[in-house]
Amino acid sequence: MYRNILIATDGSVLAEKAVSHGLQLAKSVGAKATAMIVEAPFNVYEVPESRVPHMSEAFAQHAEQIKQHATKVLSRVADAAKAAGVSCETVQVEHDHPYEAIIATAKDKGCDLIVMASHGRSGISAVLLGSVTNKVLTHTKIPVLVCH
Numbered sequence: 001m002y003r004n005i006l007i008a009t010d011g012s013v014l015a016e017k018a019v020s021h022g023l024q025l026a027k028s029v030g031a032k033a034t035a036m037i038v039e040a041p042f043n044v045y046e047v048p049e050s051r052v053p054h055m056s057e058a059f060a061q062h063a064e065q066i067k068q069h070a071t072k073v074l075s076r077v078a079d080a081a082k083a084a085g086v087s088c089e090t091v092q093v094e095h096d097h098p099y100e101a102i103i104a105t106a107k108d109k110g111c112d113l114i115v116m117a118s119h120g121r122s123g124i125s126a127v128l129l130g131s132v133t134n135k136v137l138t139h140t141k142i143p144v145l146v147c148h
Contacts, residue, residue, distance in 0.1 A: 002026070003032070003110075003112055004034060005031050005032075005033050006033075006036060006102070006105060006109065006114045007023070007033055007077065007115045008036055008098075008102050008114065008116040008132075009035060009036070009116075009117075010073070011069065011076075014117040014147075015116075018147040019076075020080070021145070022145070023080055023088075024084070025115065025145070027085060032088065033087070033088040034089045034090075034105070034106075034109045034111055035078070035088055036091040036101075036102065036105050037069075037074060037092055037093070038098040039093070039094050041096060042062045074091075077090065091105055091109070097135075102116070102132070103136060103140045103142070107142075111142065113145060114140065114142055116132075116146060116147070117146070118148060
């Protein structure tokens with residue numbers, strides 16, 4: 001059925017439900033898992049004017065923060081996969097558009113299912129904020145399992 005399941009996470013409580021479900025599914029069908037997190041790249045426009053002379057320091061600080069966050073989140077997934085007896089590769093990607101990174105990683109890793117959470121935004125917040133999940137659903141041919 002499935003051989004490699006991509007599990008996208010951001011470390012949130014809701015995403016942890018998708019991680020758990022994805023790992024249980026992988027175990028039940030004998031698939032391996034690829035867990036990924038997409039971090040926002042450094043944004044020079046978010047650096048306060050007073051810090052501009054120290055831009056390289058701000059860049060290094062950002063790089064360290066996202067590395068620590070990704071390592072923490074992906075370590076939890078790897079530990080859960082090990083406890084479940086599921087082979088799991090972890091991937092950290094920096095990208096402005098998380099949905100593009102998720103789809104590209106799924107293709108690159110030969111994944112045949114994407115598991116992810118949806119925050120279930122509706123109304124104006126869905127229009128203004130968009131939804132990574134909706135964008136993945138509308139831009140990929142790989143099946144997507146959405147957990148709420």
